[in-house]
Amino acid sequence: MAKRFGGRFSPGAQDPDIPQPKGAPVHPLESRVKWITIAAIPFLIGAFWQDPFGLVTNLAGFGIVALGSYMTREGLKAEAAYDARRVARRPSLPRKLFGGILTGLGLAVGAWEPGAFAGAALIGVAAVALHYLAFGPDPMRDKGMEGIDPFQQDRVARIVAEGEEYLEGMQDAIRRAGDNRLEARVQVFIETARELFRRVEEDPGDLTAARRYLGVYLMGARDATAKFADLYAQTKDQSARADYEALLTDLEGNFAARTRSLIEGGRSDFDVEMEVLRDRLAREGVKPREPAAERPAALEDRRGQDLTSLIRETVKAGRKQD
The missing domain is CATH 1.20.120 (Four Helix Bundle (Hemerythrin (Met), subunit A))
Known part of the structure; x- marks a missing residue:
């Protein structure tokens, strides 16, 4: 069967330097x-x-x-x-x-x-x-919703739906430019934005820090895409194209950085909660367990010991910790 030739410099070819979009999840059935x-x-x-x-x-x-x-x-x-x-x-x-x-x-x-x-x-x-x-059956239970305020979750869902409308507007607008490479470039940004959506959905407490990204910035990106697509379809202005691609690169970097900062903020919150719990346990007289690196060597290297000596050393180590 004949196969159409295509390469990096063929018309409509995508730049290999641009990461390919992941696309929507597909069910195996x-x-x-x-x-x-x-x-x-x-x-x-x-x-x-x-x-x-x-x-x-x-x-x-x-x-x-x-x-x-x-x-x-x-x-x-x-x-x-x-x-x-x-x-x-x-x-x-x-x-x-x-x-x-x-x-x-x-x-x-x-x-x-x-x-x-x-x-x-x-x-x-x-x-x-x-x-x-x-x-098989439909999913009949919520997943990972324990401890999440339903009102806050509904609020996140509304804002994410609004952000999805802006992303769909970008997709529709860039098609008017008639350039497959630009469409792929916009799709990569859309996947980056959706990573931020998923993060906010998993932790609605991050909505305040990310709301501007989900609304104002995406609205501006949609409007800029619409204006660029109309201009590029008529003039094929390469300088405008370079400026638009630079804008997409900046947006991707900002959205990815915001996602990372929210993840790191979640780690910081976990560390704070862990320290508070340790302080409470210390006030109750419960001593924290020593890290593995600080435990006695007798508890770490037990090769060549019989069961009786192993039990004796374990009891001695427990008495020393008490």
Whole structure:
């Protein structure tokens, strides 16, 4: 089979120096969904050789199965996004469950004939069971939400949704420039911004420090992208392109630095909490455990000792610590 030649200097080629975007998470079972619709194609083909009643039931059966496939695919996408995050809420709508019910209903409607209601119902129930075995259940529990204020989490969700709208606006605007390299460059920045989104979602307490990045800066980036795309589509101004790429580089650096600072701030908070707990234990008369580097050598090197001597040395070391 012929293969189109392409290289670094081919038209539309991407610069290898630009890191490639990760893309949205994909569920490993998502490719199976298409076979559900393919299996229902006989309903569509055979409908035109049926009487009016058979025509309607076959077309309705195929349409309901196709709708069930769509719901199942959306459920798998939601599950993939749920699994990719350490902190996530369960999907508000169990799409895979509804997809299985619609698939069973579609097969039952397509197979239904006058006087054969029991057989059609049995086919539908079997289809629902097989759908559940093939794709599994929807996530039904929140993940990593212990100790997080629901009101604060809802507030973060609204601001993140607003930030996603700005990122989608950037994607739509840069397409007008007609340059694949610039589209890839913007996508890399979008992935960097979404890393900050994930950090704030995992710890809503970081919202105050990151809110300007999620709102004002992304709005400015979207507006700048729209103006640049309109200018570049008309003039192909290389100096404007260089300035825009420099802007993206600065934005990526700032967003990545903010994400790192939030992570380091979380480490600092952990150290403070650990010191406070140690102070409280010390006031209660509980001595902190010595680090491994400061323990007696007798407790570290125990090779060549029998069980009796090992127990004796362990008891002596415990008495010394008391």
